[in-house]
Amino acid sequence: MTALTLGAAINAGLSEALESDDKVLLMGEDIGKLGGVFRVTDGLQKRFGAQRVVDTPLAEAGIVGTAVGLALRGYRPVVEIQFDGFVYPAFDQIVCQVAKLHYRSNGRIRMPLVIRIPWAGGVGAAEHHSESPEAYFVHTAGLRVVAASNPQDAYVMLQQAVASDDPVIFFEPKRLYHSKGEVDLDADLSDAPPMHLARIAREGTDATIVTYGAQVRTALDAALAAEDEGISLEVVDLRSLSPLDLNTIAASVRKTGRVVVTHEAAREAGLGAELVASITEQCFEYLEAPPMRVTGHDIPYPPSKLEKHHVPDLDRILHAVDRVLDRGAGAVTAAATPAGVRIDGGVR
Amino acid sequence: MTYTQTQDSSIGRARHHDDEDALRLLESDGTRVAEPTLDPWVSDLSPHELRALHRDMVLTRRLDAEGVALQRQGQLALWAPCRGQEATQVGTAHALAPGDFVFPSYREHGVLLGRGAQPADYVLAWRGEEHSAYDHTTINAAPPQIIIGAQSLHATGWAMGAQRDGSTDVAVAYYGDGATSQGDVNEAMVFASSFRAPVVFVCSNNQWAISEPVTVQSEFPLAGRAPGFGIPSLRIDGNDALACVAAMRWALDRARRGEGPSFIEAVTYRMGPHTTSDDPTRYREPGEVEAWAERDPIARLEAYLRAEGMLDDGGLAEVARAADALAAEVRAACIGATTRAPETIFDHVYAEPHAGLAQQKADYAQYLAGFEVSR
Numbered sequence: 001m002t003a004l005t006l007g008a009a010i011n012a013g014l015s016e017a018l019e020s021d022d023k024v025l026l027m028g029e030d031i032g033k034l035g036g037v038f039r040v041t042d043g044l045q046k047r048f049g050a051q052r053v054v055d056t057p058l059a060e061a062g063i064v065g066t067a068v069g070l071a072l073r074g075y076r077p078v079v080e081i082q083f084d085g086f087v088y089p090a091f092d093q094i095v096c097q098v099a100k101l102h103y104r105s106n107g108r109i110r111m112p113l114v115i116r117i118p119w120a121g122g123v124g125a126a127e128h129h130s131e132s133p134e135a136y137f138v139h140t141a142g143l144r145v146v147a148a149s150n151p152q153d154a155y156v157m158l159q160q161a162v163a164s165d166d167p168v169i170f171f172e173p174k175r176l177y178h179s180k181g182e183v184d185l186d187a188d189l190s191d192a193p194p195m196h197l198a199r200i201a202r203e204g205t206d207a208t209i210v211t212y213g214a215q216v217r218t219a220l221d222a223a224l225a226a227e228d229e230g231i232s233l234e235v236v237d238l239r240s241l242s243p244l245d246l247n248t249i250a251a252s253v254r255k256t257g258r259v260v261v262t263h264e265a266a267r268e269a270g271l272g273a274e275l276v277a278s279i280t281e282q283c284f285e286y287l288e289a290p291p292m293r294v295t296g297h298d299i300p301y302p303p304s305k306l307e308k309h310h311v312p313d314l315d316r317i318l319h320a321v322d323r324v325l326d327r328g329a330g331a332v333t334a335a336a337t338p339a340g341v342r343i344d345g346g347v348r
Numbered sequence: 349m350t351y352t353q354t355q356d357s358s359i360g361r362a363r364h365h366d367d368e369d370a371l372r373l374l375e376s377d378g379t380r381v382a383e384p385t386l387d388p389w390v391s392d393l394s395p396h397e398l399r400a401l402h403r404d405m406v407l408t409r410r411l412d413a414e415g416v417a418l419q420r421q422g423q424l425a426l427w428a429p430c431r432g433q434e435a436t437q438v439g440t441a442h443a444l445a446p447g448d449f450v451f452p453s454y455r456e457h458g459v460l461l462g463r464g465a466q467p468a469d470y471v472l473a474w475r476g477e478e479h480s481a482y483d484h485t486t487i488n489a490a491p492p493q494i495i496i497g498a499q500s501l502h503a504t505g506w507a508m509g510a511q512r513d514g515s516t517d518v519a520v521a522y523y524g525d526g527a528t529s530q531g532d533v534n535e536a537m538v539f540a541s542s543f544r545a546p547v548v549f550v551c552s553n554n555q556w557a558i559s560e561p562v563t564v565q566s567e568f569p570l571a572g573r574a575p576g577f578g579i580p581s582l583r584i585d586g587n588d589a590l591a592c593v594a595a596m597r598w599a600l601d602r603a604r605r606g607e608g609p610s611f612i613e614a615v616t617y618r619m620g621p622h623t624t625s626d627d628p629t630r631y632r633e634p635g636e637v638e639a640w641a642e643r644d645p646i647a648r649l650e651a652y653l654r655a656e657g658m659l660d661d662g663g664l665a666e667v668a669r670a671a672d673a674l675a676a677e678v679r680a681a682c683i684g685a686t687t688r689a690p691e692t693i694f695d696h697v698y699a700e701p702h703a704g705l706a707q708q709k710a711d712y713a714q715y716l717a718g719f720e721v722s723r
Binding site for chain 2: 051064069071074075089093102109144166
């Protein structure tokens, strides 16, 4: 095992992918000599050459659209979108072309394309640099959407994404890029859990927190804090946002009877809505309390000095845990309720 | 740059929607004229090849007429007519090698003919049976593109792959004048130029993007844009099949020699509606259509071949019979099509299993089975 940051683990995964298949190539803005604005591709161009690690013109639709053509020619492109908010210019190519070509061609055309997106907020970044666009892609048939929450998963899932014959949107939580964890660089990929399976990040018995990406760490912190109060929280790390591993989620909710879903993307029609609906359908008779969502607000991502009020933190998660556990409910008034936590069926 | 049009932008602006300054080898009456840029590229065309060119244009027109008729008879949901654009489509496609790969728009029936499409390939998508009926690997053509200009990037990427493979294969993106306003087309030119990708952009300037005239897309000739990206261009008479073959050969040769992308603006005219849902009488004058009818691409090549003694009434009758036979096959393929089973709508969304979709498919199959039982 080796201690690596999440960014370094992705770099190692990319390096493995480039090494093991000469049809794999990386494309993106500034990914070559600079090594990417987050240095995730650091050193790869020097090692594999400019034909394999391609610095592209500054054009997101161009990057994704040419990757489509390269895939048609038999390549397996891994493209980097520099920041989450910059993916929108490529949106048409992703949802109309990348996602649909396999279907449109009756399965004749494969799109083994990985679209890496440094993702979400909490790093004090400028406008358009902290967005959570995952719901757009989860809503689009034909795409697989995954989110790594730790270096080991990042290393393995990146390679699994490259090996997949489906297009994969690969979300990288940028506020975890520099967080370290143990990575087994010698792990046999065939023994690793497939990327479509969720992971129980922490076992518990009183309530389940379902989350993904950087929020996994926040949820684990909340679980640790709750433990001091004698509350045992289970944390489910989705890893795959499409498909959802509903078996793992449902098993956890049936065990605890209570569930809080948290993500920093906006609430309305977000992934939390899908999760709560599916959990309610599958686990209704096991639920002791209505499922709750703790999410970003239905606003554009706020200026960085105010982002702590948008990104759900430990306290907002614990507040929702209190609600699903019926703890101190009477003490919580609408005025005192932190924004973003829905406490009744009325006005948010 | 090979772009040789007038540098007087006021003249370019005033006339760019017309074909008077476009390069040509055949006048409207079929008279062969000298054109130094294009001449060398068609000097070896044999009578057999010239007749094949004519034949495929006639076949394309007949196929197109059949498509319109099938739509009017309710057999097709929609059809995008290509009448008037046969020389651009057939001429450029004739210049291709088998290993080249085309990325067509939805109107490129003559290009597909040139790639060897089969009768069902033309109609199943328009009938609503398939999204893309043909096997792209058999005819080296990507599925027809509906999103305007998106395929220009795919062609460029494919060309970048061909370049990496060290092959001499060339990608060709076909699109209309309206597409030149799209970001994708401009980004494709940036990528193609930066990487010297072996790709040819064929812009069929048919004067109209549904109801918008080409003057809404650009005040300046479209071919004049490409040199700004570092891409040489030619503005040719798109109703002149010889000019189309010549320009395409020029562009393909550049690509195969590693000189990168080229842009061809084929100035032509869409004689019919944008699609069978469109009503062009609302936005264009009858006189305009009549004027372009006098520059008809098939009549022009026919006159030339007759004058040269390469085609006679017997030959024409034979071509007409072949066209009727193709139309009959297309009609049979259309009417004989069978709609797939309902559960197939869930197939091929993903290459690998997807739990959520598998569940939906199973649920829907169960729902449908309930109807079977109740009967």
